[in-house]
Amino acid sequence: MGRRNKAYRKDLHQQAYEKLTKMQAFGESKKEAIRSGTEKDRIFSFNTYQTYWKHIKYFIKYVQKEHPECTTLKQAKKYANEWLQSRAEQKNKNGQHLSAWTIQTEAAALNKLFQIDKADPERFQPPTRNRKDIKRSRTDAIRDKHFSETNNAELIAFCQGTGCRRNVLERLEGRDLWSRTQMENEVSLLETKNNLSEKELAHLNALKEALSVFHDQDMFIHHRKDKNGKYRYAPVIGPHQMKIVARMKNTDKKEKVWQYVSQNADIHGYRADYATTLYKMYARQISEIPYDRVNQGSGRKYQTDVYTCRKDEARKKLDRHAMLICSKALGHNRIDVVANNYLRAL
Structure with missing residues (x-):
């Protein structure tokens, strides 16, 4: 066997990647982790993991450029606030600062990476997020010029009547339309079973909650694997309800309702x-x-x-x-x- 090269050291990028990877807890219960006090060193959403890793790589590049003598994450921790402050002061070519949302996300990523407690007096305090500062979905953006509301009127009406997130909309199938009667029958069926699996129990709870909260609604969309991998039912509403229901019914059970969703569509x-x-x-x-x-x-x-x-x-x-x-x-x-x-x- 070859002897390990003692001169070899993992760089900051590798160290950060391995540490963040060990925190992955996709599909696990965040509520249970909070109850047991183990949620601080876990990441429960794949999207959150991707977002954190994206911004942590920016931080690593900054440290490697500005502090090349720093070779370990332990050493890099002291530069976290320095980088975050530089990001808060940074301006783009139009003279605008990065949004408070971006800075807060980057702060959250580093707090997770370095396990910085909320009570830590040295924890970076990002700028406050204000509703009036939100640009996307409030004013016309450049990307909106490449999206025709006329040509996509049916898609827009569908989204306005269902409230789907993009990830659900792109996966939505004909089987995801449920009537109140179907849901009530499913509840009755599940309640007759003696030993429900964890998945069946979650499904039963989602059904019962929707039937109770939206007691006066008759048609629902099953949002499968939504944010954080959750399942839920939400009502189909608005003036285009009948057209939405018709499109769902005219789609085969395992066929996608929308074969293509433009990236320029303002889903939010x-x-x-x-x-x-x-x-x-x-x-x-x-x-x-x-x-x-x-x-x-x-x-x-x-x-x-x-x-x-x-x-x-x-x-x-x-x-x-x-x-x-x-x-x-x-x-x-x-x-x-x-x-x-x-x-x-x-």
């Missing part, structure tokens, strides 16, 4: 349209929401179901219950995400 923008339509369907007038709690300090009554927006939309009030319904339909569990990223012109 259409999800926002879906969320806004859904919110309007369920939202009550703020004045009609009952004052059901009493503030212990002031003794004044207040409305538990009223959500007060913050930052650039401070003091705007929304129906918390309607926001929760939107959150479930979009595949989120936080109503502030709906308020900050989806609801528009309310």
Whole structure:
């Protein structure tokens, strides 16, 4: 056997890649990991892994260029804040800074790589993200010039009525259309089984949640392997509901509904349209929401179901219950995400 070359050392790129790879926990339960306190050194989403690795490579290149004497991740850690600060100060050719979203993502990537705790006083504090700073899906972008809304009217209407993410839309098949009756029958079937597998139990819970949350809806899209590999059911809504259902029914069970989805299609923008339509369907007038709690300090009554927006939309009030319904339909569990990223012109 050949003797290992003691002069050989893994470079920063290899060290970072191996460390990040060991954190992969795709398909595992994040909730269980949080309960057991082991989530800090795990990455549960493949997309998150790809995003983190992309920005970590930028950091590695910076260290190799600016601090060539640094050869280990342990040494590189002290340059994390330096790089993040340089990124926050960086400007493009138009004189614009990188977005707060980009800096926060890069900070999150390094915090994961170096296991930097939230309570660490040396942890980098990225710039605040403001709704008014969002450019994509709010104004016309260069890529929009290469996308005809007229030629893609059916696709746009479909997205606005289903709220699909791009990854689901590109995989969507005819079998993913479910009626309330089909879902109720599936629930009855699963509940008769004695020993449900983990997958069957998750399927049952997704069905029951959709039937309960969207109690007045009849047609649903099964979002298979959505963000973080989750499965969920969301209602088909809006003025084009019948056309959407017809397209789904006219597609074979294992045939793709959309053979091609343009990369220039503003899918997130259409999800926002879906969320806004859904919110309007369920939202009550703020004045009609009952004052059901009493503030212990002031003794004044207040409305538990009223959500007060913050930052650039401070003091705007929304129906918390309607926001929760939107959150479930979009595949989120936080109503502030709906308020900050989806609801528009309310």
